[in-house]
Amino acid sequence: MPDGQVSVSLIDDQARAQIGKELDRAEGVVTKRDFQRWAAAVGDHNPLYFDSEFARAHGHRDVVMPPMYIQHVTTGITRLDTLRPDGIPQAGGTGAISLPRCPRRMAGGETIRFFESAYPGDVLTVVWQLAGIEEKVGRSGPFVLLRLSSAHTRSDGVVIAENTRVVIARPPAESTVEVS
Numbered sequence: 100m101p102d103g104q105v106s107v108s109l110i111d112d113q114a115r116a117q118i119g120k121e122l123d124r125a126e127g128v129v130t131k132r133d134f135q136r137w138a139a140a141v142g143d144h145n146p147l148y149f150d151s152e153f154a155r156a157h158g159h160r161d162v163v164m165p166p167m168y169i170q171h172v173t174t175g176i177t178r179l180d181t182l183r184p185d186g187i188p189q190a191g192g193t194g195a196i197s198l199p200r201c202p203r204r205m206a207g208g209e210t211i212r213f214f215e216s217a218y219p220g221d222v223l224t225v226v227w228q229l230a231g232i233e234e235k236v237g238r239s240g241p242f243v244l245l246r247l248s249s250a251h252t253r254s255d256g257v258v259i260a261e262n263t264r265v266v267i268a269r270p271p272a273e274s275t276v277e278v279s
Contacts, residue, residue, distance in 0.1 A: 109234050109243050109270065113197045122195045122247070123227040125173040131219035134168045164217040169251055169260055172217070173225045196229060198268050201243050207265035215259040222254040230263070243268040 138148045146153040147163045154162045164172075184202070217223060231246040245266040250258050 107200065109198065109200045109241055109268075110232055111197060111199065114232060117196055117229045118232060119228060119230075121226055121228050124224065125175060126222060126224045127172040127174070129164050129172055129217050129219055129221040129223060131162060133171070134164045134219075135162075137168050137171065138165045159216060159218070161218045164219075164221075166211075166213045166216075166260070169211070169213075169217065169223070170225075170262075172223050173251075196232075196245060196268075198243060201268035201270050203269040203271065205267050205269070207244065207267040209262065209264045211260055211262045213260045215253070215257055217253065217259055223251055223259070224254075225249050225251045225262075241270065 135149060138144070143165060145165070147157065147159065148165050149162060151162050154160075227247055227249045229245065230248040231244075233244050235242055235244055245268060247262075247264045247266065249262040249264075251260040251262070252258050
């Protein structure tokens with residue numbers, strides 16, 4: 100480390116204290132018209148999503164919500180003036196994690212495991228928590244890996260999906276922070 104520079108952790112105590120804690124909770128109702136519009140928009144014309152008789156003939160109680168639509172059920176509406184400079188909402192999820200030395204965020208990967216189907220009228224609740232946080236140094240400099248986990252639960256208490264998300268947090272581009 101050059102003379103005169105102090106080694107500073109990119110992760111402050113406030114961020115470390117959030118490990119294992121609930122970061123965000125949201126609820127939403129599965130709406131047939133909305134998920135069918137989404138499926139059509141992404142080009143997924145699976146008859147399970149559009150044809151009730153077909154879905155029932157395949158063991159479902161009604162048309163099935165496309166699995167990848169799950170995150171849209173509980174996503175609220177965010178005012179543009181409340182977004183951080185990187186486009187992430189201030190509150191909830193990774194926006195709630197205090198990393199003042201690493202304000203830039205980007206996706207680092209996501210895994211979703213599905214267990215049960217969701218149907219029109221189902222009420223889903225998602226709870227996000229910070230599963231882990233660690234400092235790393237890569238070819239382009241220091242960064243922080245945030246590991247988040249969630250469970251999507253129907254109102255009957257059945258967990259229908261679990262999600263693990265990795266977010267990369269980086270210092271400002273002009274920063275010369277050295278990690279300890």
